[in-house]
Amino acid sequence: MQEFPDISIPIGDVVDFIVRWIDSTFAPFFDFIFYLTSNTIQGFDGFLTMLPWWVFLILIFALGYYFQNVSAGILYAGFMFLVGSFGLWDEMMITIAIVLTAVIISLLIGIPTGIFMAMNKAFSVFMRPVLDAMQTMPSFVYLIPVIFFFSLGNVPAVFATIIYAVPPVIRLTELAIRNVDREVIESAESFGSSRMQILKKVQLPQAIPTMMAGVNQTTMMALAMAVIASMVGAGGLGEQVLISINRIDIALGFEAGISIVFLAIIIDRITAGIGDKFQRDKGDH
Amino acid sequence: MGVKMSLQHVSKIFGPKPKSAIPLIKEGKSKDEILAETGNTVGVYDATIDVNEGELFVIMGLSGSGKSTLIRCLNLLNKPTSGSIVVDGEDVVKYKTEKLKNYRQNKIAMVFQHFGLFSHRTVLGNVEYGLEIRGVSAEERREIATKNLESVGLKGWEDKYPDELSGGMQQRVGLARALANDPDILLMDEPFSALDPLIRREMQLELLDLQERLQKTIIFITHDINEAFKIGDRVAVMKDGRVVQTGAPEEILENPANEYISDFIKDIDRSKIIQAENIMIRPNAMVSLKDGLKVAVQEMESNGLSSVFVTDRKRQLHGIVTIDAAIEGINQKKTLEDVVFTDVATVKKDDYLEEIIPKAVETTYPIAVVNEENRLEGIILRVHVLSSLIAEDAE
Numbered sequence: 001m002q003e004f005p006d007i008s009i010p011i012g013d014v015v016d017f018i019v020r021w022i023d024s025t026f027a028p029f030f031d032f033i034f035y036l037t038s039n040t041i042q043g044f045d046g047f048l049t050m051l052p053w054w055v056f057l058i059l060i061f062a063l064g065y066y067f068q069n070v071s072a073g074i075l076y077a078g079f080m081f082l083v084g085s086f087g088l089w090d091e092m093m094i095t096i097a098i099v100l101t102a103v104i105i106s107l108l109i110g111i112p113t114g115i116f117m118a119m120n121k122a123f124s125v126f127m128r129p130v131l132d133a134m135q136t137m138p139s140f141v142y143l144i145p146v147i148f149f150f151s152l153g154n155v156p157a158v159f160a161t162i163i164y165a166v167p168p169v170i171r172l173t174e175l176a177i178r179n180v181d182r183e184v185i186e187s188a189e190s191f192g193s194s195r196m197q198i199l200k201k202v203q204l205p206q207a208i209p210t211m212m213a214g215v216n217q218t219t220m221m222a223l224a225m226a227v228i229a230s231m232v233g234a235g236g237l238g239e240q241v242l243i244s245i246n247r248i249d250i251a252l253g254f255e256a257g258i259s260i261v262f263l264a265i266i267i268d269r270i271t272a273g274i275g276d277k278f279q280r281d282k283g284d285h
Numbered sequence: 286m287g288v289k290m291s292l293q294h295v296s297k298i299f300g301p302k303p304k305s306a307i308p309l310i311k312e313g314k315s316k317d318e319i320l321a322e323t324g325n326t327v328g329v330y331d332a333t334i335d336v337n338e339g340e341l342f343v344i345m346g347l348s349g350s351g352k353s354t355l356i357r358c359l360n361l362l363n364k365p366t367s368g369s370i371v372v373d374g375e376d377v378v379k380y381k382t383e384k385l386k387n388y389r390q391n392k393i394a395m396v397f398q399h400f401g402l403f404s405h406r407t408v409l410g411n412v413e414y415g416l417e418i419r420g421v422s423a424e425e426r427r428e429i430a431t432k433n434l435e436s437v438g439l440k441g442w443e444d445k446y447p448d449e450l451s452g453g454m455q456q457r458v459g460l461a462r463a464l465a466n467d468p469d470i471l472l473m474d475e476p477f478s479a480l481d482p483l484i485r486r487e488m489q490l491e492l493l494d495l496q497e498r499l500q501k502t503i504i505f506i507t508h509d510i511n512e513a514f515k516i517g518d519r520v521a522v523m524k525d526g527r528v529v530q531t532g533a534p535e536e537i538l539e540n541p542a543n544e545y546i547s548d549f550i551k552d553i554d555r556s557k558i559i560q561a562e563n564i565m566i567r568p569n570a571m572v573s574l575k576d577g578l579k580v581a582v583q584e585m586e587s588n589g590l591s592s593v594f595v596t597d598r599k600r601q602l603h604g605i606v607t608i609d610a611a612i613e614g615i616n617q618k619k620t621l622e623d624v625v626f627t628d629v630a631t632v633k634k635d636d637y638l639e640e641i642i643p644k645a646v647e648t649t650y651p652i653a654v655v656n657e658e659n660r661l662e663g664i665i666l667r668v669h670v671l672s673s674l675i676a677e678d679a680e
């Protein structure tokens with residue numbers, strides 16, 4: 001058997017060089033983004049920790065009740081109560097703040113991108129492999145460049161989370177808009193609607209239920225990534241998992257783990273509930 | 286009644302290089318050959334049609350014959366590859382964004398086969414859509430939409446969503462939505478095909494009613510020849526992207542342009558198309574009551590008839606007298622009035638054959654065609670009722 005010849009193509013070095021170059025050239029820009037994101041996270045966290053615990057429980061109950069039913073509301077409030085009893089209340093709030101920030105930015109980027117992909121074939125063809133790469137690349141890989149741009153802490157966590165979580169909302173937004181019945185769009189066209197009017201009055205409202213499925217997936221993935229991102233110094237429940245691994249602390253590991261599961265269940269049901277509500281009430285106006 | 290919309294040599298070819306197909310069509314190549322050679326699909330080729338103001342014009346043809354392609358050219362959902370479409374003196378094919386918008390907002394509206402309703406809007410919201418696009422105020426929108434919904438019989442359904450309505454009702458919403466804009470021209474692409482036969486018949490009649498009230502110019506597509514001939518003032522028959530014949534239903538029925546059309550009209554239910562005036566003959570002999578029996582006999586003998594219609598002083602139909610009854614009457618010294626048979630079957634000029642047949646079965650005399658004032662306008666012989674039921678080529 002022959003060995004692979006001793007050729008080395010230094011692609012890793014090239015990427016390394018590019019990342020460093022971007023970092024030094026756009027430093028003020030990254031500082032600005034850092035500042036904005038960091039403040040958003042702190043704002044959410046500050047608000048959530050400021051709330052008395054029972055107000056938060058009532059809020060969770062209300063959400064469960066509104067989007068599902070009474071027993072769901074009670075169950076979710078119960079979950080939150082348990083997390084508090086583990087002594088992980090503040091950590092949970094940080095995690096929620098990171099996820100919220102990441103999801104909001106993901107939607108701000110993802111929905112327009114998806115719309116544009118639906119309207120422009122070439123852009124869509126270009127974006128597909130990019131989205132595939134974003135989703136299949138092991139999530140840890142994102143952590144390295146984001147550390148570079150934003151050092152350690154919650155901000156790089158948010159950006160790693162966005163990269164990982166944004167594809168579903170982009171994909172489903174595109175799909176949702178493309179799948180609007182042709183005849184329905186034509187009927188809007190036949191009344192002399194402009195393209196923007198068709199988008200605003202017909203395509204988007206018709207697409208909302210499917211788009212909400214994308215929002216749901218994005219939120220779930222954001223939660224998963226927010227946990228992993230504790231490796232770059234994000235606080236919250238993920239950090240507790242990491243600590244428990246280092247200390248081989250089974251009790252803490254379990255409590256932090258189950259807290260994440262509780263959070264996931266609540267976030268999933270509530271975002272799915274929003275989607276269902278839209279379908280029932282029909283989004284327009 | 287002038288021409289509202291004039292299509293001149295309209296062609297629509299789909300594919301990578303539409304214009305390249307035109308010379309091939311001129312050479313007489315078929316649709317399939319052109320597709321194989323150039324990758325272009327001929328949707329419509331060289332359609333020239335004049336649609337009159339206030340006319341219900343039907344385009345008929347089998348699936349894939351290019352009906353939808355053609356009707357979609359009329360509001361430029363399809364841009365014709367060549368040809369012009371003149372509406373009120375302007376070629377709309379040349380319209381760019383603003384003018385096109387105006388044209389669609391004000392002059393022409395469309396009703397779709399699968400309704401094309403906005404499922405996220407209420408019934409009222411659907412009907413308001415066109416007005417909204419035109420920038421009509423919310424109040425006025427509501428008022429106009431409500432009125433239009435009422436006129437299609439959907440009062441009380443304003444706040445429902447389309448998926449809560451039956452198919453027939455959904456298409457009424459589609460119709461109300463198109464009419465809300467008060468367009469001059471209404472395009473309807475197989476609007477009733479998705480409905481079951483009973484609802485369909487009902488909708489056809491309602492459309493005819495509506496047409497009588499509103500006098501819109503309607504272009505209606507169907508693949509159902511019975512529907513076409515029932516509602517159409519004139520009908521254009523399409524085949525493989527070409528218009529093969531245009532004419533009034535009776536004209537097409539009497540003189541099919543080619544074998545394709547005679548094949549098409551073979552299964553038509555002629556009793557629903559043919560009207561009394563299509564089969565009646567002029568009353569070339571007639572006697573008045575005051576003429577008396579002798580004149581009646583003379584009249585019949587000189588015309589070789591076995592019976593003759595009798596009118597009264599006001600020239601209104603009084604009855605019929607047969608030659609036997611007349612001769613017997615003379616022998617018995619009776620008057621014409623004594624022997625005339627007054628229980629004559631009468632029909633109106635626009636009565637359909639299906640209404641005439643039962644009368645033809647019950648009587649042994651010819652049937653009288655009379656006008657509103659009961660004046661005799663024509664005569665239908667019983668044999669003609671039968672023979673008109675049979676397609677020309679079967680004779």
Ligand SMILES: Nc1ncnc2c1ncn2[C@@H]1O[C@H](COP(=O)(O)OP(=O)(O)OP(=O)(O)O)[C@@H](O)[C@H]1O
Pocket residue numbers: 299300326327328346347348349350351352353354355508
């Ligand atoms: N967008 C398009 N691209 C390519 N070919 C098309 C397009 N639209 C229609 N065609 C072709 O044009 C021809 C006529 O189609 P069209 O839809 O006008 O037929 P139709 O008479 O309306 O039939 P149907 O009764 O089934 O609705 C068909 O061969 C069809 O494949």
Ligand SMILES: [Mg+2]
Pocket residue numbers: 352353354474475
């Ligand atoms: Mg069609």
